[in-house]
Amino acid sequence: MSQKSFVWFCLLPLVVVTTAFFLLPMGRLVVAGAEGPHGLAGYLAILTEPRYRATLINTVLLAAATTIVTLIVATIAGMFLQRHRFPGRSVLIAMLTFPLAFPGVVVGFMIILLAGRQGLIGDLSNRLLGEKLVFAYSIYGLFLGYLYFSIPRVILTIMAAVQKLDVSLEEAARSLGAGPWAVQRDVVLPALAPAFVASGAIAFATAMGAFGTAFTLATNIDVLPMLIYTEFTLAANFATSAALSVGLGLITWLILALARSFSGSAVAAAG
């Protein structure tokens, strides 16, 4: 067997799996999206139909907010954890990364325990303010759940990136007169940019498509995965749910591509 045909032979399982479980269903999904009463215009409905459009905007905003807040929290925590040695550090890291294994349902459950009708925050605010604070079943509860979901994923990437930072760069900046904030702004953050893009993309994509948490919290939160679910199972509207699915994938991909090219120059320079 020649070298070339050997390589092709090795690639065969990949080709089969990709075709069977990715290309065919994707193709079917794309076709199904155009099989509704409006044909290909069914895709346009994602943007023209007010309810769909509002949901889309909602989802993108939620995912963007989750990504930004996750990055801020995870960067500060990751930097601190990587740079300091203190008793209980490994326990803290374990706790922060523990939710990695949780499915969305469990995360939703925890949000209800925290901010639901019988939740901790409700009890506390009831005692202090005489008013029960409940936000588990809204988009705020979902936001909190996504944060909880994303932080472990991002924090590990950031910690690895911080470990690879060249400390002498920070010392050089300080020797030139840069205070702590200037060092962060001019040296540390630019050097971490590739890690921000990589882990931010994961956080964003996860938040765009996450379903379990939303489903656990309430069935009427306006996010795209929930909309697809209701269209599919409750309304049996296959064409629309297929069109929405394809739209969800495309839009997520598009935003990530934009973010990557936007930060591309910064990443290349820092690389």
Next chain:
Amino acid sequence: MSTDSHGVSVRIDGCGKTFADGTRALDPATLDIARGETLVLLGPSGCGKTTMLRIIAGLELPDPGGKVLFDGKDVTSVPIERRNIGMVFQSYALFPNMTVADNIGYGLKIRGVARDERAARVAELVALTNITGLENRRIDQLSGGQRQRVALARAVAIRPGILLLDEPLTALDAALRDRLRSELNRLLRALGITTIYVTHDQAEAMELGDRIVVMRKGGIAQIGTPREIYFAPRNRFVAEFVGAANIVEAPMEKGELILPGGRLPVGGETTAANATVMIRPESIRVVEPGAGSLAGVIDTVSFIGDRQRLVVSGASAKPLNVDAANTIQAKAGDRIGLTVPPEALRILPSED
């Protein structure tokens, strides 16, 4: 360039350093560095030279009791960003997200210097360090030698009171290192800044240093001018670390060393029964067999170009290294005589 002569004097007063894990990196040391002087900290790795540099820089705090003074003012608790020092790191530590010009101008930007003035100063340094035309390059587009120049330009752009260099030439290949060394020497003299230079390379130390501090195992082995260090090493470590040296241990009688190949008169008065002496290879002269105070046989001849290095056995207990003129006809197996002028013998204290 006279505008750049703004060095400060430095005093290190009883500065030691013990790390959190109990490792003693530096024994308490006291050192004075004059305004405009170039002082070289020389020693093998792990001798504490970098720790001392980092204490002067403000990157490490000395153990309690130690003080760092600039122009007589205690700066021990002043952080590095307010000490007004220029520092060149072994890895250069250039900012990869900035151009060459932005790197050089960074310290001025932090100080709030106006754009025009900054550009003028950057242009001045670009010319001074011979990197004209590279201003808009990214750092990863530069060669090692160019990076070294940018690092130096960046460090002196802020008109520091002290310039600290941590093995700035170590990362370069040998030929480039030699060229940059003399270039660096010219630049340091021209700038007139107080300079502290860390290296493990004795050739660098000799060429650049007004004074050299030879360090060993966290302590200072000797302080002196390059000539003092070379010709009058205080102990065996300094003798062997700086330049090539033959160390001869032999019994003494009537002011003469008794060696297998003959007797060697030692200058000065010594009554000890044994002595350890240092003889530099270039101070031994090769003469006809039978002449001279020592007799020996050539083991090997290495022709180096400007001279040839002979290894001679039989003269001393251990083979002697002898630098001979490159015109002498010598081959392995030849019997030769050696003479050593008494003033070329340096008696070292016997030690561990």
